[in-house]
Amino acid sequence: MTRSVQTALRPATLLDAAGSFAADVVAGLSAKPKRLPPKYFYDAVGSALFERITRLPEYYPTRCELALLHQQAPAMASLFPPGCALVEFGGGSSRKARILIGAAATVEAYVPIDISGEFLQQDAGQLRRDMPRLTVQPIVGDFMRLPALPLAIAAMPRVGFFPGSTIGNFEPHEAAVFLRRAGRLLGAGSVFVIGVDLIKAPDILYRAYNDAEGITAKFNLNLLVRINRELGADFDLAAFEHHAFYNAARNRIEMHLASKKRQKLKVCGTALEFRAGETIHTENSYKYSLGSFQALAHGSGWSPLATWTDGLFSVHALRMTEDAGVIADDR
Numbered sequence: 001m002t003r004s005v006q007t008a009l010r011p012a013t014l015l016d017a018a019g020s021f022a023a024d025v026v027a028g029l030s031a032k033p034k035r036l037p038p039k040y041f042y043d044a045v046g047s048a049l050f051e052r053i054t055r056l057p058e059y060y061p062t063r064c065e066l067a068l069l070h071q072q073a074p075a076m077a078s079l080f081p082p083g084c085a086l087v088e089f090g091g092g093s094s095r096k097a098r099i100l101i102g103a104a105a106t107v108e109a110y111v112p113i114d115i116s117g118e119f120l121q122q123d124a125g126q127l128r129r130d131m132p133r134l135t136v137q138p139i140v141g142d143f144m145r146l147p148a149l150p151l152a153i154a155a156m157p158r159v160g161f162f163p164g165s166t167i168g169n170f171e172p173h174e175a176a177v178f179l180r181r182a183g184r185l186l187g188a189g190s191v192f193v194i195g196v197d198l199i200k201a202p203d204i205l206y207r208a209y210n211d212a213e214g215i216t217a218k219f220n221l222n223l224l225v226r227i228n229r230e231l232g233a234d235f236d237l238a239a240f241e242h243h244a245f246y247n248a249a250r251n252r253i254e255m256h257l258a259s260k261k262r263q264k265l266k267v268c269g270t271a272l273e274f275r276a277g278e279t280i281h282t283e284n285s286y287k288y289s290l291g292s293f294q295a296l297a298h299g300s301g302w303s304p305l306a307t308w309t310d311g312l313f314s315v316h317a318l319r320m321t322e323d324a325g326v327i328a329d330d331r
């Protein structure tokens with residue numbers, strides 16, 4: 001077992017972001033089977049498409065979580081310490097954070113961390129206008145490589161917020177690493193509110209990722225549009241199609257982009273070949289039971305404080321129980 005103490009968190013730079021996009025795309029498309037990291041869905045167009053997904057009749061998670069937040073925000077807020085900063089991971093839109101902030105007079109600052117810079121800054125600007133007494137300090141970056149918090153925020157007690165079941169887009173072992181890192185950032189004794197989608201009837205899950213309007217398909221295909229634009233590739237969008245299905249053995253929705261024919265193309269000078277039917281695996285969305293998520297959190301240093309659910313979706317309040325300074329990632 002390795003033990004490590006992380007003293008300083010290195011801020012992500014724009015140069016890192018551009019360099020790693022090309023490197024990650026070439027590595028992922030050269031792998032067998034081909035894959036791409038889901039964090040690259042979220043350019044400005046991808047973030048806007050995701051917002052449309054959240055309003056689709058088939059995509060129940062956002063509706064369910066918003067209802068749980070509206071009903072239970074006072075109970076959640078009662079767990080927050082005075083004069084705290086709410087740190088939201090993947091907080092592209094502050095729609096959900098606004099509910100918590102509205103219920104918690106103790107929240108003095110809001111720090112959304114998101115990779116989708118343009119979308120994040122626009123939302124932060126609107127929030128500053130709507131809540132002038134709230135300090136709003138967005139951080140553009142990858143929440144897997146958590147950037148250091150601004151000093152003024154690091155001096156406040158911190159509450160974490162990770163809605164939307166974005167934690168389900170991690171592999172379970174990555175989710176455990178993330179929870180440990182978030183624990184270090186938020187500090188010993190801190191509270192973390194996390195939205196987690198639940199295992200349920202496969203047909204409900206299938207419909208949520210195969211909507212009749214085809215918005216999820218556009219969201220998936222936008223990854224190729226982004227690679228064409230930013231990396232000068234020549235993917236023919238008409239030659240790929242959206243596939244999403246529930247893998248019951250692994251409790252996850254898988255999204256893929258399937259090649260409709262045999263084809264060859266180049267990305268960043270690297271030659272690629274696709275067989276007819278071959279796919280690029282673009283996203284997993286893991287679903288948990290209440291117990292399996294609590295066990296994951298517990299194994300990462302977080303004790304369950306409360307859980308709210310409507311049977312389809314769940315929101316968990318956790319408390320950091322271990323000394324956040326000396327926890328290793330890989331335990």
Ligand code: SAH
Pocket residue numbers: 038039042047050054062089090091092093096113114115116141142143144163164165166
């Ligand atoms: N919190 C919102 C949005 C969920 S969509 C909700 O609950 O509806 C996922 C969000 O996480 C997007 O805003 C996306 O830009 C962000 N995101 C995804 N991967 C990320 C990463 N590795 N680092 C930082 N942000 C990320």
Ligand code: AVI
Pocket residue numbers: 053164165166167168169209216219283284285
């Ligand atoms: C952000 N994340 C939790 C969404 C999900 O449901 O896994 C992303 C998404 N992919 C397709 N539809 C929505």
